Amino acid sequence: MWTTTPWTLVSNTAVAVKPTAMYAVVRTVDGEVLVVAEELAAGLFDEGFTVLDRMPGSALERIAYDRPFTLVDIPDAHYVILADYVTTDDGSGLVHQAPAFGADDLVSCRAYGLPVVNPVRPDGHFDDDVPLIGGVFFKKADEALVAMLDASGRLFRHVQYEHSYPHCWRCHTPLIYYAQPSWYIRTTAIKDDLIAQNEATNWFPSTIKHGRFGDWLENNVDWALSRNRYWGTPLPIWRCENDHLVAVGSMAELSELAGRDVSATDPHRPYVDDITLPCPTCSAVATRVPEVIDCWYDSGAMPFAAVGYPHESGDFAAQYPADFICEAIDQTRGWFYTLMAIGTLVFEQSSYKNVVCLGHILDEDGRKMSKHLGNVLEPIGLMDDHGADAVRWFMLAGGSPWQARRVGHGAIADVVRKTLLTYWNTVAFQSLYGRLAEWDPAGPAPAVADRPVIDRWLISEANRMNRDVDSALEQFDTQRAGRLIATFIDDLSNWYVRRSRRRFWDGDPAALATLHEALRITTLCMAPFTPFITERVWQDLFASSAGTDSVHLASWPQVDADLVDESLAHDMALVRRIVELGRAARATSGVRTRQPLGRALVSAPGWASLSADLQQQVCDELNLVTAAALDTEDADLVEVSIKANFRALGSRFGKQTPLVATAIGAADATALQSAIRSAGAAQVEAAELGTVTITADDVVVTETPREGWAVASEGGESIALDLLITDELRRAGLAREVVRAVQEARKNAGFEVADRIELWWSSTDADIEHMWAVHADEIAAEVLATSVTSGIGGEVAVDVVDVPGVIAITRTR
């Protein structure tokens, strides 16, 4: 037999073999006769051997043998036993059994009624009366024992073998598996109840329920409750010399049993151990057993122990069981289990309904954080650098809560800039223009239905976001909720505010009311994620009108389903896709957005039915005079391309899909398109499949103008910009140049956004004079000029590269 722990050979009690494996009696080249598992013989006796006999392991049962050492007395032992866990992958197929030092050994030896003899003291040293190694630390005894084995001729081979061995995580002392009597809770008796409780529990992620945690319950073993320590909750069991036991339930009961008032005694060691009582059964003196209770029991008792139940009940009944518990995945066999086990034992109900099981955070290289490696990121330091809300938002929304995640400064700084700061700046914007307009959030506002389309869109989006965040949080999915909020903030800032700025400059109550409401919903939805920022925003913007001092005292926002307009959402999405294409076309054409263009042609399903307001959004954003539908123009100007829509075709044609797709690609696109448009369907010749009927759903059509346009298209939608710049358009472009330059000068001069100015201009260029004649009023309105004067004047010079002449402004006092 072989072992990696020679010190346990002193306690050798039996040898285990695998009953179903074949064993061989062999003679080695040295003439020695040995028994080993047959399939391992070749590896052990590489110099050759002769098989004298062979038999299954089961035939070896109860055969006696001489043990390696006779240093301690082990009666009625030392024969071969059968154990299924023995393998013939490694070693000799003969497994040394020392039941005091291994759980498997203990189980198999107990099955044969073998004694459990332990010559090692609790301090890890051999008993003093053991010959040769008496008083030696267990791990230090190996050397002497191996030498003694060698001397006695019983050592077959001694080799270096690398294997893992448990050590104390703090002082690195080798640890010992050590059998000792313990107190147990018979949790196996409530195994079915535990499984039933688990069935009634929601796990996030769901795989844990029947995976890691379910497996653990299925393989439940009794809870080893006692610990041989000093600190801890003393096990409240008293025992007399006749082994009668009494379990004590309270200090009052203990006083009664002891015959004196001990209620003032500290119920911990050493004081509680001074209390003795006459045994209720035999009247002999009973003393407390020395063990304390596993501290994990205390953790599982938290739900009732924390409120002093049953001595004081408080509102315990109302708060049990808890709605949810949130801990990291390593607590599966820890707190999750103790809470469920004790709850089920005591109240026949687990102490929680939902579990959010977090993954661990890792360092930036994906390693787990540990003091040992020095890669620990201090949470307080992260909060000092980025803010507590940033750290919190990142944890909740920056990835799956239940997945291990890398954490670093960069990732957290990112969410601040991207989402939190954008939110904050939008709030600042609303605050600024609300103040300038002396707008009162409690005052009357136009009904939502009477507001411009973009306002109705924003209110609809806010309610959609609210609705979807609500449903994500119902599923404990903070990541999805966070993404929905972040997307909405982006839409809010970079579409609604961007497109609506002018209305805020004018103090439009509809715009102010709309943004106020959108921010109110956002702030409420974000409050659980970023409690500090939202609280500040709430107090600044909402507390006075909402009648609630704190966002955390406000009710969760209720979705107004009547304000959700899915078709408007769909239409606005189309508008934004067309705008994106238009920007791309602008960029490739080299004509800057400041230069107005006369017209664009748009080809996209649904464009023609968009409201004029929405089409105007595209014109405004892209600085166009008009945007018309392409298919109203001369068909000869249009290039048509058609691609197969595999998703639609696949469900119809299955295996033949590629044939149809090829046929569509080969067909005359213009003819196919006009046939589908006029008749709703068209025919293509698909090889051996013959004639196949195709409808609009089966294809993706892209139409683009042929010549003289800047074009961008994607996914069947396209926009073409007419690049012809008339003198009129050119002068409009120059006016925009002037506006931009004046704004920049205002900003550089430190003027406030609401400051009024006086403007002077002078130029000898006829074209520029013409431009001023046509656009002066428009420029004045844009730059808040109370007067536009032709001539030299003004304090702050404005430099405009493309506009010859002199421009200057002065702040109005």
Next chain:
RNA sequence: GGGCCUAUAGCUCAGCUUGGUUAGAGCGCUUCCCUGAUAAGGAAGAGGUCGGUGGUUCAAGUCCACCUAGGCCCA
């Protein structure tokens, strides 16, 4: 040794439940545009064997099996 999870761009992560032909976002990088809230915003570009192998399927990042690597718990 067992159970469960994870692997997608240089980095951090979506997408996988319900398979569809140009695989997305942000950060970083290059070029350009815009700017009257914004440490902002927009466009174009470079950057991907979707860990590997095999299978199912007309079609696989997505479904299945196995393997490799990492993580957690247990032995």
